[in-house]
Amino acid sequence: LNGAAYNDVDGAEDHPTVALSVNAFGVRALAGAARSVGATLVHFSTDFVFDGTTDEPYTEEIPPNPQSVYATSKLLGEWFAGEADHYVLRVESLFGGSASNHDDVRPRGSSVDRMADAILSDREVRAFDDRTVSPSFVEDVADATLALLQTRAPFGLYHCVGSGMGTWVDVVQELARHLNRSAQII
Numbered sequence: 001l002n003g004a005a006y007n008d009v010d011g012a013e014d015h016p017t018v019a020l021s022v023n024a025f026g027v028r029a030l031a032g033a034a035r036s037v038g039a040t041l042v043h044f045s046t047d048f049v050f051d052g053t054t055d056e057p058y059t060e061e062i063p064p065n066p067q068s069v070y071a072t073s074k075l076l077g078e079w080f081a082g083e084a085d086h087y088v089l090r091v092e093s094l095f096g097g098s099a100s101n102h103d104d105v106r107p108r109g110s111s112v113d114r115m116a117d118a119i120l121s122d123r124e125v126r127a128f129d130d131r132t133v134s135p136s137f138v139e140d141v142a143d144a145t146l147a148l149l150q151t152r153a154p155f156g157l158y159h160c161v162g163s164g165m166g167t168w169v170d171v172v173q174e175l176a177r178h179l180n181r182s183a184q185i186i
Contacts, residue, residue, distance in 0.1 A: 001042045001145070002030055002081075005074075009048065012070035019069055024076035031083040040155070042145060043081040046074045047092040047161070052131065057165070060090075060157050078157065087148050089160040093135040093171075111168075116175050124184045127168035134161040135171060 005023055006012060012019035027043055034041040048071040049064035066072040078088045095112030112135050118125045144160045147153075166174070169185060176183035 002027060002044065005044065006070075009068065009070045012073060013068065016069045016073075019073040020076070023070070023073035024080060027077035028080035028083065031081050031086065034084040034086075039084070040149070041081055041084045041086040042149070043077060043086060043088050044141075045078050045088050045090045046071070047090055049075045049078070049090070055132070057134070058159065060159055085155050087145070087153070087155060088157045089141065089145060089148075090157070091136050091141055092161045093133045094138055094141065095135055096138045112171065112175070115168075115172050116179065119172070119176050119179055119181050119183050122181075122184070124186050125172050126186050127172045129167045129169045132165050132167055133171065134163070134165045136160065136162045 004026060006015075006019045006021075008015075008019075027041075030043070031041050033039075047058065048068065049066050050058050050062065051065040051067050054062075064071075064075050066075050081088050093111060095110040115125050115127070140162065141160050144158075148158065172183050172185050
């Protein structure tokens with residue numbers, strides 16, 4: 001299971017070598033190692049491999065069209081994963097992977113978790129209203145990954161996202177509703 005990724009989308013533009021090393025060539029090394037011992041590689045990719053120009057959900061059959069260094073590095077990783085028996089799961093807007101720890105002052109990593117933290121702290125929340133997302137709960141992705149492995153589903157590419165969708169503004173409003181708080185959205 002490859003849980004490693006360079007996921008600083010904007011930072012990849014300034015550090016393309018690092019993004020490619022982790023998201024593409026690291027996956028190639030893992031695929032080679034998996035192939036050499038007859039193991040299955042599970043690799044997680046992203047919806048960023050698409051250009052975001054449709055208002056319909058993307059399916060596995062739609063050709064990718066990456067628009068950034070990050071997206072290109074992730075697509076290359078998908079292709080390199082194919083050098084072994086593999087499952088590539090495209091995920092989107094992961095959340096819920098880290099528990100709050102009051103002794104730990106570091107912010108949580110996902111966009112959704114950071115938005116929830118801002119709402120709970122009565123801080124402003126920046127949210128796009130021009131991008132539709134389907135946030136994916138980490139435990140759901142883990143369950144789907146386990147199901148693929150246990151059922152020995154055909155190797156290949158799978159989209160693994162939440163069933164709902166909305167803009168980031170919609171996500172913030174829904175978070176605020178669940179938290180029984182108001183949100184200061186910018």
